[in-house]
Amino acid sequence: MEELLELYQTMGVSPAVYEYGEKAIKKLEDRFKAIDQVAEHNQAKVLWAMQKNRVSAACFAASSGYGYDDFGRDNLERVYADVFHTEAALVRPQITCGTHALTIALSANLLPGDELLSPVGLPYDTLQEVIGIRPSPCSLAEYGVTYNQVDLLPDGTFDYEGIRKAINPKTKMVTIQRSKGYATRPTFSVKQIGELIAFCKEIKPDLIVMVDNCYGEFVETIEPSDVGADMTVGSLIKNPGGGLAPIGGYIAGTQECVDRCAYRLSAPGLGKEVGANLGLMTSLYQGFFLAPTVTAGAEKGAIFAANLYEPLGFRCVPNAEESRHDIIQAVELRSEEGMIAFCKGIQAAAPVDSFATPWPSDMPGYNDKVIMAAGAFVQGSSIELSADGPIRPPYAVYFQGGLTWYHAKLGILMSLQKMVDAGLVTL
Numbered sequence: 001m002e003e004l005l006e007l008y009q010t011m012g013v014s015p016a017v018y019e020y021g022e023k024a025i026k027k028l029e030d031r032f033k034a035i036d037q038v039a040e041h042n043q044a045k046v047l048w049a050m051q052k053n054r055v056s057a058a059c060f061a062a063s064s065g066y067g068y069d070d071f072g073r074d075n076l077e078r079v080y081a082d083v084f085h086t087e088a089a090l091v092r093p094q095i096t097c098g099t100h101a102l103t104i105a106l107s108a109n110l111l112p113g114d115e116l117l118s119p120v121g122l123p124y125d126t127l128q129e130v131i132g133i134r135p136s137p138c139s140l141a142e143y144g145v146t147y148n149q150v151d152l153l154p155d156g157t158f159d160y161e162g163i164r165k166a167i168n169p170k171t172k173m174v175t176i177q178r179s180k181g182y183a184t185r186p187t188f189s190v191k192q193i194g195e196l197i198a199f200c201k202e203i204k205p206d207l208i209v210m211v212d213n214c215y216g217e218f219v220e221t222i223e224p225s226d227v228g229a230d231m232t233v234g235s236l237i238k239n240p241g242g243g244l245a246p247i248g249g250y251i252a253g254t255q256e257c258v259d260r261c262a263y264r265l266s267a268p269g270l271g272k273e274v275g276a277n278l279g280l281m282t283s284l285y286q287g288f289f290l291a292p293t294v295t296a297g298a299e300k301g302a303i304f305a306a307n308l309y310e311p312l313g314f315r316c317v318p319n320a321e322e323s324r325h326d327i328i329q330a331v332e333l334r335s336e337e338g339m340i341a342f343c344k345g346i347q348a349a350a351p352v353d354s355f356a357t358p359w360p361s362d363m364p365g366y367n368d369k370v371i372m373a374a375g376a377f378v379q380g381s382s383i384e385l386s387a388d389g390p391i392r393p394p395y396a397v398y399f400q401g402g403l404t405w406y407h408a409k410l411g412i413l414m415s416l417q418k419m420v421d422a423g424l425v426t427l
């Protein structure tokens with residue numbers, strides 16, 4: 001204990017901040033145990049899918065060029081489909097990020113004259129240009145796909161009456177974002193998403209429902225695909241990549257939807273048949289294998305952060321006690337200085353680029369200046385310990401990740417230390 005304290009002190013965490021953290025952790029034992037149980041369930045689920053599909057060394061072979069007959073790639077897609085309980089999955093390094101995966105899912109399944117409905121308010125920042133909410137070349141709007149939105153009620157629940165009115169003969173697809181993204185609304189549980197899907201499909205049974213599952217994978221023992229989503233979509237540099245995937249995205253869903261996604265990703269007629277794996281298969285398989293426990297560590301970090309900052313008077317979403325449905329923790333720091341101090345702490349605790357200083361700047365796809373702290377092995381990977389947020393009221397940082405719980409813990413302690421050092425907090 002003494003030695004750890006000394007080591008932490010060498011790294012910049014004062015005994016006062018450390019003690020404050022230990023007090024918070026003492027109260028979290030039962031919650032951490034529950035998280036471990038979810039992780040155990042999900043570990044078994046992933047393992048069983050790998051065993052069932054006879055994953056072997058042959059799956060890790062590199063392919064190049066067209067990537068025809070790439071057994072490892074095709075088998076990984078079967079593993080994903082079995083974990084998500086879907087007919088098919090598209091899991092590719094050619095999908096460059098989460099936004100790209102979502103763009104493929106949307107544009108592959110919406111045609112001119114169709115309407116897209118978001119019954120959960122404004123989608124994630126980068127999707128606003130994809131849809132054309134903010135005009136952009138090549139947006140869905142340019143291709144004649146219209147967009148409709150129903151906001152959440154003030155208490156964060158679904159506006160069922162509004163949704164009923166919004167669904168019309170043109171409505172082809174419904175998009176549901178599981179995680180709060182850069183908003184301070186609640187993240188939905190998979191069960192809530194299931195209720196919303198059932199409601200929409202009762203009104204119009206042939207609706208295609210897509211769920212933006214970013215940051216939600218493996219936080220619960222079920223996924224949106226278990227409750228009626230036709231496409232469940234996410235990024236491999238978040239939860240399901242387990243920190244090892246260096247790039248990629250996935251779409252798990254019905255055969256018909258996923259086939260169309262493959263045609264959109266590559267070309268009509270080619271679909272899933274092309275797409276070399278470039279030697280990335282070991283990372284994608286092993287990352288998926290680690291993802292349940294990595295996600296659990298990140299979730300513990302999120303809960304720890306809320307239990308550290310909320311008693312100090314900063315609003316946390318979710319709050320210190322609430323149940324969790326993603327790994328994101330928003331902490332409203334109420335000033336740009338607060339955001340900078342918090343991010344400096346996360347950066348200083350990183351294994352990579354710990355000497356860098358995060359600063360607010362313009363980012364493609366985002367409307368406001370954004371500050372980002374990440375000292376990651378994979379650039380921009382937000383399953384690794386990271387904090388970011390747009391510089392706008394209520395000056396919330398969105399904190400997430402940590403490949404291990406201990407790293408997440410140190411990062412949060414360091415963020416508090418920087419807040420204390422900047423005179424923004426007194427313990």
Ligand SMILES: *Cc1c(COP(=O)(O)O)cnc(C)c1O
Pocket residue numbers: 097098099100124126177179180181212214215235
């Ligand atoms: C991260 C994220 C995305 C996609 O972001 P990328 O940076 O393109 O991977 C989309 N929706 C939500 C809710 C997200 O958190």
